[in-house]
Amino acid sequence: MPVHSLDLALQGGGAHGAFTWGVLDALLQDERLQFGAVSGASAGAMNAAVLVSGLVSGGPEGARERLRSFWKDLNRTGREAGPLIPMIEAFPQTSRAMSSWWSTVFGDLGMAHASPELGREMQEILRKVIEDHVDFAAISKEEAPRIFVSATHAESGAVRIFRNEELTADALLASACLPLYFPPVTIEGKDYWDGGYSANPPLVPLVRESPNDDLLLITVNPQLRDHTPRNAAAIVDRITEIGFNQSMRKELQGLFLLKSSIGHYRAGEGLIAQVERLRLHEIHDEPTLAAMPAQTKLLPVRHLLLKLRDAGEAAAKRWCETSIKHLGKQSTVDLAGRFRFGLT
Numbered sequence: 232m233p234v235h236s237l238d239l240a241l242q243g244g245g246a247h248g249a250f251t252w253g254v255l256d257a258l259l260q261d262e263r264l265q266f267g268a269v270s271g272a273s274a275g276a277m278n279a280a281v282l283v284s285g286l287v288s289g290g291p292e293g294a295r296e297r298l299r300s301f302w303k304d305l306n307r308t309g310r311e312a313g314p315l316i317p318m319i320e321a322f323p324q325t326s327r328a329m330s331s332w333w334s335t336v337f338g339d340l341g342m343a344h345a346s347p348e349l350g351r352e353m354q355e356i357l358r359k360v361i362e363d364h365v366d367f368a369a370i371s372k373e374e375a376p377r378i379f380v381s382a383t384h385a386e387s388g389a390v391r392i393f394r395n396e397e398l399t400a401d402a403l404l405a406s407a408c409l410p411l412y413f414p415p416v417t418i419e420g421k422d423y424w425d426g427g428y429s430a431n432p433p434l435v436p437l438v439r440e441s442p443n444d445d446l447l448l449i450t451v452n453p454q455l456r457d458h459t460p461r462n463a464a465a466i467v468d469r470i471t472e473i474g475f476n477q478s479m480r481k482e483l484q485g486l487f488l489l490k491s492s493i494g495h496y497r498a499g500e501g502l503i504a505q506v507e508r509l510r511l512h513e514i515h516d517e518p519t520l521a522a523m524p525a526q527t528k529l530l531p532v533r534h535l536l537l538k539l540r541d542a543g544e545a546a547a548k549r550w551c552e553t554s555i556k557h558l559g560k561q562s563t564v565d566l567a568g569r570f571r572f573g574l575t
Contacts (some may be wrong), residue, residue, distance in 0.1 A: 235558040236267045237445035237512075239282075240432040243273025243407070243425070244451035244480065245528030246305075247520060249536040251278050251449050252298050253543025254514050259291040261551055268377035268441040270433040272426035275449075276406040277301070280365045280398065283378050287369035300538055303363040308356050309531040350413035354404060361400045366491040371396050379436040381426030382406045385415050390429035390478075392436055412529075427475040434482040438505050445558050447544075448513040452476050453521040468525035486511075487566045512554060513564040516546045 234337035241251050255278065258264055266286070281301045285294030370378060380393040382405035393402040405416035405423035415422035426433075437446055452475055460466045489506050519542040527535055554563040 232262060234263055234265055235445065235555065236265050236443050237447050237558060238268045238437045238441050238443045239266055239270070240434055240437060240446060240448045241269065241271035241275030241278050242432050242448070242450045242452060243271065243275045243475065244429045244520075245274055246453070246531045246536065247451045247523060247528050247539060248274025248278055249302055249531075249539035250451050250516065250520065250543040250546075251275060252536075253540035253545075254449050255282055255298060255543075255548040256295055256459065256540070257544045257547035257551070261296050263551075263553070263555055266376050267443040268379070268437055270374060270379035270381070270430075270437050271406070272381045272431040273407045274451075276403055276426060276434050277361070279378055279380065280361075280403055282369065283376050283395075284364070284366040284369050287372055287375045288366055301360070302531075302540070304360050304363065305531045305535055306410070306533050319383065321330050347410060347412060347414045354408075354413050354416075357407070358400050358404060361403050365403070367398060367399070367400075370398055377441060379440075380406050380432045381430035381433045382408075382416075382418075382423040383426055385410070385422040388429065390426070390431055390433070391423065392430070422466060427478070429478055430482065431475050431478045434486065436478070437573050438509060439502060444505075444508040444555070445510045445512065448479075448511070448515075448564070450479075450513060450515045451520055453517050457518065471527070483511075483566055510558070510560070510562045511564050512558075512562065514543075514546050514550045516542050521555040535552055 244250075248299050248335070251274070264281075269279040269283060271277070278298070281296050281297050285297035285398075289296070369375060375395055378395050378398060380398060380402055382391050382393065382402065383389070384391055393406075395397075399418075401416055401418050403443075405418060406426040407549060408414075408424050410424045415424055417423075431452075432448075434446070437443075452472055454476060456469065460469050486506055486509065489503070523535070523539075555561050
């Protein structure tokens with residue numbers, strides 16, 4: 232049975248990253264696959280770091296167990312942090328109403344709170360979860376898959392990529408730092424915000440620094456909506472969603488344009504040759520993720536996490552059935568059509 236090595240690019244999306252957990256759990260059970268490098272932003276960065284930690288210390292089964300434990304712990308700490316999550320879990324049929332109540336009382340996703348400093352305590356709770364589940368010593372080992380985590384420099388807006396040997400709990404907190412909810416994370420005297428603003432997830436480092444030519448995107452933010460929002464809360468949610476998709480769209484469009492313009496030119500080495508060989512794939516579930524209220528990205532509620540995990544697992548199994556046979560041969564995603572590059 233042939234084994235295919237591919238790279239993973241994990242998009243961020245708060246608690247909706249549980250979808251990616253389900254995808255990874257299914258992929259880790261397929262003996263035809265192995266992972267060479269992983270990139271991620273925000274929740275995607277968390278999944279990437281936990282995945283690589285588990286692979287180094289315990290192989291695929293170790294990675295599955297570590298991911299399960301990480302998401303279970305996120306739910307536990309969320310329940311301990313306040314009454315809202317226990318209320319929703321006790322009355323799951325009211326989850327949409329509860330998330331609307333959250334929006335009314337605390338603000339919409341993307342709306343400013345009184346002060347981001349109010350989020351420092353939750354940031355420290357998340358730090359403890361990271362430290363309990365991410366083995367930074369394992370990630371820095373030579374045999375570890377390469378990892379690329381993005382954060383956004385608050386002053387310039389530039390992306391910073393943290394690699395294996397640079398990765399810390401601070402770097403992961405920076406990658407997941409929504410600036411309207413949490414204070415900036417200071418690293419080496421510089422302030423950082425969520426990596427989703429600048430590279431969600433990082434793609435170019437995977438193309439440049441990994442020998443693999445198959446790149447699998449796992450996306451959690453819907454690209455298309457079937458209507459234009461009309462009220463303020465829904466408009467803010469959609470603007471935020473577009474913003475977090477835009478960095479990935481730009482990187483993909485750049486790769487697409489470069490790949491389509493190469494023509495018959497063949498370079499033996501360098502970026503042009505790497506792009507020419509690149510084969511792109513994607514796992515997503517637009518209907519499920521588009522139906523989730525935006526506020527649930529901030530609420531690691533157990534039944535919602537499990538629903539997303541199951542959706543991710545099902546999406547990954549569908550992809551394995553139809554697309555693994557194409558690895559090493561051709562792309563299985565139509566970039567121009569999927570991401571509407573042709574629109575002017």
